[in-house]
Every structure is written in C-alpha cells, then in structure tokens.
Amino acid sequence: MKTLESGAARLGLALGAEQLRAFELYERLLLAANEKMNLTAITDPEEVRVKHFLDSLTPLVTGLFAAGASVADIGAGAGFPSLPLKIARPDLEVTMLDSLKKRVDFLNETVAALSLSGARAVHTRAEDGARTALRESFDIVVARAVADLSVLAEYALPFARVGGFFIAMKGPCPEREAASATAAIKAVGGRLREIRSVALGDDGPVHSLCVIEKIEKTPSKYPRKAGKPAKEPIK
Numbered sequence: 634m635k636t637l638e639s640g641a642a643r644l645g646l647a648l649g650a651e652q653l654r655a656f657e658l659y660e661r662l663l664l665a666a667n668e669k670m671n672l673t674a675i676t677d678p679e680e681v682r683v684k685h686f687l688d689s690l691t692p693l694v695t696g697l698f699a700a701g702a703s704v705a706d707i708g709a710g711a712g713f714p715s716l717p718l719k720i721a722r723p724d725l726e727v728t729m730l731d732s733l734k735k736r737v738d739f740l741n742e743t744v745a746a747l748s749l750s751g752a753r754a755v756h757t758r759a760e761d762g763a764r765t766a767l768r769e770s771f772d773i774v775v776a777r778a779v780a781d782l783s784v785l786a787e788y789a790l791p792f793a794r795v796g797g798f799f800i801a802m803k804g805p806c807p808e809r810e811a812a813s814a815t816a817a818i819k820a821v822g823g824r825l826r827e828i829r830s831v832a833l834g835d836d837g838p839v840h841s842l843c844v845i846e847k848i849e850k851t852p853s854k855y856p857r858k859a860g861k862p863a864k865e866p867i868k
Contacts (some may be wrong), residue, residue: 636679640834644694646721655720655747656686662746663711666739672711683833688840689714690721691831692775692800695844700724702772707759707789708732712740714777714802717751719789728771729754730762760856763791769850770794777802782810782843783817783866787856790821793847799823801843805830811843817867821856822849 634653641648660681667673675684679757682857684727692714701724706715709729719727731737731754738755755762774793776785782801789799803810811825823845832839856862 636676636834637682637686640683641690641721643834644690645686646690646693648712648721652720653790655749656682656717658747659712659716659720659743660686662739662743665724669741670735672736672739684838685711685713686717687833688802689717689777691833691840692718692773692802692842693721694831695798695800695829695842697773697800697844698722698725699772701726703770703858704728704773704775705730705771705789705792707766707776707785707792708778709740709754710736710777712743714775716740716743716747716749716752717792718775719749720747723749723751727752728767730757730759730767732756732758732820736854752805758859759788759792760859760862763788763856767792769847772797774799775802777801780863781814781866782807783868784862786814786818786823786845787821787859787867789824790818790845791851791856792848793823795822795850796846797847798826799845799847803841803843806837807841815830818845820852820867822851823847 703726706729737754737756774789826844826846829842
C-alpha cells in the first residue's frame, strides 16, 4: 500500500493505518468478486491502487467536500469513486446508485465487511432514482463513467441540491467535450465552474475533474426516460 499512501500524500491526504487496512481489504474483496462477475478489467494490485483507488480520491482536491457532506455516486459500479472517498473521509454520507443488482449486492457486502457507517448502495437507474426522494438531496454528486458529459449532466445534476456540485471524472483534455455539453448543463440547472487536471503520482496518468455547480432547480422533465439521454443528448 506504499503506492497508495505516497500518492494520497501528493494529493494532500494523509491515510492512517486503519484506512490503509481498509483499502487492502477492499482490494482483496474486489479481486475475489471479480473472478465471479465483471467488476474491473484492472486486476494488477499496483494498477488497482493507482487507477482505481488514487483516481477515486482526486475529487477531494477541489476542497468542496465539507464535513459530513452527502455524496451520491451515479453508476457506482465496483464502488469508484465512492468507496475510496468514504474510506479516506469517514465523515461523508455516501449513497451509491447502480442499475445492476449483483453490483449493488457487492457494494453493500463490502460496506458491511469494512464496517463503514453512513454508506449504502441503492439498486436503481439514474433516470428512475432522480424521481424519488433522492432528487436534489445531495451536496456533491460524482460520476466516474465513460458517457459523454452532456449525457452525464442529465443523469447526475438532478440529484444535486441547488448550491451543490457535480464532479465528472474524465481523462486528459476534456475541454472540447465540456464545451459541447454547455447546453445540456444549463438545461438541467448547472454551470461549469472549472476543469482541474490532476496527476496520479510522479509518473501516473493525468486525469481531469469537470466541476459543475448546481445554480437552479432541475426542470421536472429531466432526466428523461431510460435510454433517452444517451440516444438523444440535449443540444
């Protein structure tokens, strides 16, 4: 776990012994479960620590995570970035949304194994979950997904309260994608606040954080029905 510890330090985060043990157990649970279902294509432990764990901690460099902040992870998958964020910041209240029941079961089992209070996984599609009490109830919404930002904005921003933020985790140089998503971001009540580049260690890849502020309520027609945002992004 030295790679994780030193990489976190470069991000300004100090991980204690208990937190490092939690990451170690999480890694074991992830790789064991991955033999039975598709959770990650990355199976080398060192790569897991950099490309999954460290990358998941990068949203903390924004300084937006107040003590006790409520966080929603849209399309949580194997728990990235939400579970690393929760391990590093136990004070956060984390809700993980995923559409696949097997992944949700893995997440809740992992939460129990790590004895993480204030974390839960919910089985729902983003389009459906945004029409429940979860709508506009979170301080921070995060998504580490491959969808275009114009699609992600429609999925994620309805979950953020006015005054909250959506942090979309992207690869290097997402400026053109962000520019093409301007109309979609505005339509669902947001505005792009900044794009921040973060290096994962001295020789690691550079990833970007698109930070979107929720400045007004999302109109009730968004998000549209399942499948519509991806097929017909807002222009």
